[in-house]
Amino acid sequence: MRLKDSNIFKIKKYVKVHSCSLDVLNRDHRQAKSWVVGELIKSKFKGVGRLYKPRDIIEDMRQDYGINMSYEKAWRARENAYERVRGCPEESYNLLLRYGEALKLANVGTIFHMELEDDRFFKYLFMAVGPCVRGFLNCIRPVIVMDGTFLKNKYRGQLIVAVCLDGNNQIYPLAFGVVDRETDASIQWFLEKLKGAIGEVPNLGFVTDRKTCFSKCIASVFPSAFHGLCVQHLTQNLNDKYKNDTIATLFYNASRTYRESTFSEAWRSILAFPNDSGKYLNDVGITRWSRFHCPGRRYNMMTTNIAESMNSILKEPRDLPIASFLEHVRALLQRWFWERREEGIKVTSTLTKWAELVLQKKQERALTMKVNPIDCYQFHVKDLDKEEVINLHTQECTCKEFQAEQLPCAHAIAVARDRNINVYSLCANYYTNECLLAAYSEAVYLVGNQSEWKTTEEYVHMTVLPPKVVKRVGATEEKEDSKCR
Structure with a gap:
């Protein structure tokens, strides 16, 4: 070190031995300011959600730098580092x-x-x-x-x-x-x-x-x-309010069914309970939770x-x-x-991966069904103990699933197979891979660093x-x- 206003240099040697008596040594390091520690630990906060508690800071500083510090200083250092990396609130x-x-x-x-x-x-x-x-x-x-x-x-x-x-x-x-x-x-x-x-x-x-x-x-x-x-929230409310698993099961069946007969059967059973659960659900509004009574299409979003x-x-x-x-x-x-x-570019099927799997499961059910023509558009489909009517012109089925989802039900698939009709022609465009690619066709662009943010002249x-x-x-x-x- 050069002495002030002279050409003389003073040489010092650091000896890492404390000469102070133990009773005057302070466990805290005054030179280890919270902002200094914050600079040292800021890399710990670069990953969103990383937990780095004051106790962790105290331990790391002791092990890495031989510095003892108080919990309060560690907390201030964490806040300082947090602000440096993520910005001031x-x-x-x-x-x-x-x-x-x-x-x-x-x-x-x-x-x-x-x-x-x-x-x-x-x-x-x-x-x-x-x-x-x-x-x-x-x-x-x-x-x-x-x-x-x-x-x-x-x-x-x-x-x-x-x-x-x-x-x-x-x-x-x-x-x-x-x-x-x-x-x-x-x-x-x-x-x-x-x-x-x-x-x-x-x-x-x-x-x-x-x-x-x-x-x-x-x-x-x-x-x-x-x-x-x-309907999940309503199911939880029913469980909390009435604590009856049977009611919850009946409500599940009533809310998700496409068929009037299934709804009516479950609804009658709910009304038969003496605990006013039917009144509660009626007051909520049946059209609000019943897929069959819904005035619009909920698709599969229940x-x-x-x-x-x-x-x-x-x-x-x-x-x-x-x-x-x-x-x-x-x-x-x-x-x-x-x-x-x-991912969409790699798909070679007409429909998305999810929609293809849905149709494959319905196709398996359709194999056992018998189709009888009524006229050029309508067909009678026998499904075990049930009988349905399909209208290909309006794309409707008496099971109600076809028109509710805009994906062919098993009955419609059976008709398409019997009449040699391309089943994909019965699917709404929403489910095609082409439409999926169009939904994500545009890129979402970054805004850059704060110094690079662009604004208009009118801003x-x-x-x-x-x-x-x-x-x-x-x-x-x-x-x-x-x-x-």
Whole structure:
């Protein structure tokens, strides 16, 4: 080391031996500031969802660097590292407007809306990426499954997902929302933005849990759409309320059957119970849960499982600051669109893999059926102890399955085989591999690093602050939330 204002150098030698007495040694290292430790451990947080607790930090720092530190310092170091890698929770809200602009420029047709409180504080957000919207409108069965779940970042809130099923029975994400909580006002806002994205869709349907905010707002924003309830939630409610496995089994049979006779038999048995379970289900609304009575097509979407699965996929990213979370969602869509497009290219069958398997199982049943013509369009099919009539012109069967699913039932397959008709001609376009490829034909493009985000000339930045009120969700509130499902 050179001495100040001279050409003389002073040489020092470090001797790694403490000369202080043991009673004055401090177990904590003052030079190991929390930001220094945070820099050392930041690589531990690069994987979303990795658990790295203060106790782990204390142990690693002791083993790797011989540093003893307090739990409080380890906690501060973890927060520091978390912020370095994933972004500051407060600043994340201020990035949303720019991120939304960049996303819209990178992916044409993307809808990105944000609602502010007092022109400064974040309130609601809606995001639907362009390729997802166009794929839904052109290639996806028009049934939207919605569900909400809690975010776990510093400012909490709730995530609303709107998803569908593609022709291969895979989750097809349509739209995402972030709100303070599921209320009439927040769900109304979300659905209005969704309608702005998809417009008026013929034969549209929704499937949700039993929250009243969903029922009221769907009826308000999409008055011509039917609204079905998740039969899994209703089954759980029946189990909790009446604790009777027989009722649950009868309800299962009644809710999922295509036939009036099967429904009537199960329904009479439910009404015969003296515990008012029939009244409960009637008050819920039979058209809301019975596939036979449904005023529209639910296809095979009887539960909200696909929305809950989407929430489960996003379980770990829900810890992230909001802008990082949205970017994680975008990256997930980018990967799904690429992978499913590549998988679809390899398929050589007319239908998707899932639809082909469904028809193969029905084909096995159809082999034992006898077909008798009635006229050029209608056919009488004998199926063991049942007899059905198929109308190929209207693509209907008296078993109701053909018209409900828009996939031929076993009776229709038997007629197609007997009349030498291509069975694929009886399938809705949704189930073809060509339609599946079209649903994922567009790429979902990345927005790049924050320094590379593009904006239009008209873009004017506004400072956006975190929500005014942080809604802390405890076990009691989660329990109450589950009750209204």
